[in-house]
Amino acid sequence: MIKQSKWVRAHTNIAFIKYWGKEDETLILPKNNSLSLTLDAFYTDTQVCFDKKLNKDILFIDGEEQDKKALKKAQVILDLVRKEAGIHEFARIDSKNHVPTAAGLASSASGLAALAGAASLAAGLNLTKEELSRLARRGSGSASRSIYGGFAEWQKGSSDIDSFAIPIDEADWDIGMIFIIVDDGRKEVSSTEGMRRVVETSPYYDGWISSTKEDLIDMKSAIKMQDIVKVGEIAERSALKMHALNLSANPPFNYWSPESIEAMRMVSELRKQGYPVYLTMDAGPNVKLICKASQMEELMEKLLQTFHKEQLVMAKPGPGIQILED
Ligand code: ADP
Ligand code: DP6
Numbered sequence: 001m002i003k004q005s006k007w008v009r010a011h012t013n014i015a016f017i018k019y020w021g022k023e024d025e026t027l028i029l030p031k032n033n034s035l036s037l038t039l040d041a042f043y044t045d046t047q048v049c050f051d052k053k054l055n056k057d058i059l060f061i062d063g064e065e066q067d068k069k070a071l072k073k074a075q076v077i078l079d080l081v082r083k084e085a086g087i088h089e090f091a092r093i094d095s096k097n098h099v100p101t102a103a104g105l106a107s108s109a110s111g112l113a114a115l116a117g118a119a120s121l122a123a124g125l126n127l128t129k130e131e132l133s134r135l136a137r138r139g140s141g142s143a144s145r146s147i148y149g150g151f152a153e154w155q156k157g158s159s160d161i162d163s164f165a166i167p168i169d170e171a172d173w174d175i176g177m178i179f180i181i182v183d184d185g186r187k188e189v190s191s192t193e194g195m196r197r198v199v200e201t202s203p204y205y206d207g208w209i210s211s212t213k214e215d216l217i218d219m220k221s222a223i224k225m226q227d228i229v230k231v232g233e234i235a236e237r238s239a240l241k242m243h244a245l246n247l248s249a250n251p252p253f254n255y256w257s258p259e260s261i262e263a264m265r266m267v268s269e270l271r272k273q274g275y276p277v278y279l280t281m282d283a284g285p286n287v288k289l290i291c292k293a294s295q296m297e298e299l300m301e302k303l304l305q306t307f308h309k310e311q312l313v314m315a316k317p318g319p320g321i322q323i324l325e326d
Contacts (some may be wrong), residue, residue, distance in 0.1 A: 001114055002049060002050070002051045002052075003049065003050040003051075003087070003089070003122045003123060003124065004043060004047065004048070004049040004050075004051075004122055005047055005048045005118040005119070005121035006047070006051070006115035006118075006121065006279075006322065006324060006325070006326065007045045007046065007047045007118070007323075007324040008045070008046055008114050008118040008121060008322070008323055008324070009037060009043055009044070009045050009060060009111045009114060009269050009321070009322050009323075009324055010043060010044055010050060010109075010113035010117060010143075010146045010158045010318065010320075010321045010322075011038050011040060011042065011043040011110055011149075011318035011319065011320075012038070012039055012043065012044075012099055012105065012106035012107070012109050012110040012146065012318075013037060013038040013039065013106060013109050013110075013142065013146050013152065013280070014037055014039060014177065014280060014282065014288055015034050015035065015036040015142065015145075015238075015280070016035050016036060016037060016151075016219060016231065016234070016235035016238065016280065016290070017032075017034050017035040017036075017215055017234070017235070018212075018238050018239060018242040018282075019032065019034035019142060019195075019206070019210060020032075020153065020194075020198060020245060021135045021195045021198060021199040021205065021208075021241045022196070022199065023156070023194060025196070027138070027159075027160050027163070028137050028138055028140070028141045028163075029156060029157065029158070029159070029160075029163050030141055030156045030163070030209075031156070031171070031199065031209060032156060032209055032212045032213070033153060033154060033155055033156050033177045033206075033213075033216055034142075034145070034153070034154045035150055035152070035153045035154075035168065035211075035216060035219055035220070036142070036145045036150060036152055036154075036321065037150065037153070037171060038145070038146060038148060038150060038151075038152065038317065038318045038319070039177060039211050039316070039317065039318045039319060040136070040150050040315055040316050040317065040318035040319070041179070041314065041315035041316075041318070042098060042099035042105060042106070042107075042315070043096070043098050043110050043114075043311050043318070044096065044098065044099065044107070044109060044110035044113075044114040045095065045096045045114065046093060046094065046095040046096075046111070046114035046115050046117070046118040047093075047094045047118055048078075048091055048092070048093050048094075048115070048118040048119045048121070048122040049080055049091060049092045049122060050082075050087055050089040050090070050091050051089055051090070051091070051092060051124065052089045052191040053100065053177075054089065054090035054091070054092060054132070055090065056090055056133055057071060057074070057075055057078055057090050057091050057092075057093070057127040057204050058071075058090075058092050058093065058170060059093045059095070060089075060092075060094050060095065061095045061096075061097055062094065062095075062096055062097060063110075063182070066263050072116055073108075073112070073139055073140065074076035074112075074139065074215075075091055075134075075317065076139055077112065077115050077116055077119055077135060077138060077139045078093075078119055079090050080135060080138060081116060081120055081122075081123045081125065081135070082123070082281070082310055084121035084123070084125055085124060085125050087123055090105070091119065092119070093115060093119075094120040094248050095111060095114065095115070095313075097110070097111060097207070097291065098312055099246050100181075100184035100248045104297045105179070105181070105184070105282075105284070105286060106138060106142060106282065108139075108140040108142060108143060108191070108280075109140060109142040109143045109145065109146045110143075110146055111140075111143070112136050112139030112140040112143035112149055113132075113136040113143040113144075113146035113321055114236050114321070115136075115139060116132055116136035116139065116143065116147075117132060117133040117136075117147075117321045117323070120132065120135065121323065127192040129147055129148070129320075130164050130166075131163045132147050132321065133145075133147045133148075133154075133164040133166045134160065134161075134163065137154075137163060137164065137165075141154070142154075142191075143166055143322070144163075144297035145165040145203075146320075147165060147168075147319065147320055147321050148165060148167040148169075148307075148320045148321075149167075149170065149295060149317065149318055149319040149320040150165055150167065150168070150169055150170040150171035150172070150221055150317050151167070151168040151169040151170075152165045152166065152168055153168050153216075153220075162282075167312050167320075168220065168223060169223050169224070170317070170325050171317035173207045173226045173294045173315070174226075174228065174229060174294050175231070175291075175292065175293055175297050175317065176225075176291055176292065176293030176315060176316050177288050177289060177290055177291070177301060177313065177314075177315045177316075178262045178288070178291060178296060178300065178312060178314055178315070178316075179288050179289075179304065179313040179314075179315065180265065180286060180287045180288070180289065180303065180307055180312060181256055181284060181286050181310075181311045181312070181313065182259035182260055182285050182286055182287065182311065183257060183284070183285045183286065187283055187284045188253075188257065189253050189255070189281075189283070189295040190283070191283040192288050192291070193245060194255075194283055197249045197250075197251075197253070198245045198246060198248075200303060201249045201250040202245045202248045202250075203248060203323075204211040204244065204245055207273065207293045208241060208242075208245055212238065212240065212241075215238050216233050216238065218230070218234050218293055219231065219234045219235070219238075228290075228291075228292055229276050230251070230291065231278075232277070232278025232290045232291075232314070233275055235278055235280050235290055236279055236280060236290075237283050238280075239279065239280040243255070243256070243281060244263075253283065253286050255282075255283055255285055256281075256285055257285040259285065260281065260285045260286070260287055262306065263279070263287035264272050264287060264294075265309075266302075266303065266306060267279045267287070267289060270299065270302065274297060275291065275299065276291065276296050277289050277290070277291045277299065278290045279289075296314045300312060300314065
């Protein structure tokens with residue numbers, strides 16, 4: 001028998017308080033709570049089909065069969081779903097990334113969240129948001145947050161049961177993000193490898209953990225107040241601390257390119273001109289600007305003096321996971 005899901009859509013999220021380190025690599029339990037904003041510009045659509053005619057699992061992204069490494073990540077989710085639903089068929093996963101894959105633009109977040117939704121749907125499991133978040137987490141930590149629209153907090157918990165994301169705020173206020181894509185190629189150090197190296201070798205890691213606890217408290221109250229300046233300042237601080245950890249690892253590494261530095265310089269320049277604009281960066285050279293949604297057009301004009309149109313993407317807060325009706 002064939003069990004095929006409808007298409008499921010999940011949007012990417014960008015962390016304002018970063019997740020950067022695991023307590024448990026198998027269960028993907030993080031060292032600290034993180035908090036993100038789900039965005040409307042980038043997303044993944046996925047369909048899963050369990051079919052007894054298949055003799056192995058297959059993963060297609062944008063029509064291309066993926067290598068063993070990507071398949072293995074996806075199989076963690078497939079296996080959990082098969083176990084829960086008591087089914088034994090192999091699966092075919094068809095996925096379309098409306099986001100560059102593995103370029104620090106959070107394809108793993110939208111990709112694994114959409115997969116959790118589609119695989120559970122194909123298997124006939126009717127999971128709650130909390131259960132979906134836990135399942136997505138097992139594929140990629142940041143995916144746990146893409147189940148929700150707006151701001152979400154991934155509560156680290158202490159076991160598989162209590163480590164999941166919760167919604168924090170719908171973000172239906174004047175906040176947006178401009179992505180400056182300086183490079184959409186694959187990154188050299190994966191987030192999984194980067195955070196492992198930092199946890200094992202950075203002498204600053206304890207400082208990261210203690211200061212992130214305070215950042216999180218301050219961030220939640222800034223979100224409540226809809227205070228873009230405070231939200232931006234804390235987010236920028238969290239991102240720069242994460243990148244400082246990378247420089248302090250052994251061997252050290254970093255994700256910045258000369259164009260990233262140029263984009264960062266522009267952020268300071270825009271701030272001097274009076275715009276509340278702050279930066280965040282993930283495991284890649286692309287720079288994301290946190291700003292007022294109402295000023296995005298104006299800021300785009302300024303950014304276009306330095307960057308090409310194709311390098312800039314505007315985003316507003318996006319929705320949570322959804323089943324696409326045909
Ligand atoms: P990114 O910055 O894009 O999140 P990562 O290296 O953290 O980069 O994650 C990219 C990996 O996420 C891919 O190599 C693949 O394993 C997985 N991935 C991305 N998109 C999908 C998808 N649509 N379906 C399943 N897995 C995906
Ligand atoms: C820098 O969720 O991609 O984007 O759990 O190993 O799959 P794994 O890592 P992943 O890491 C995301 C790291 C980050 C920060 C964040 O999104 O919180």
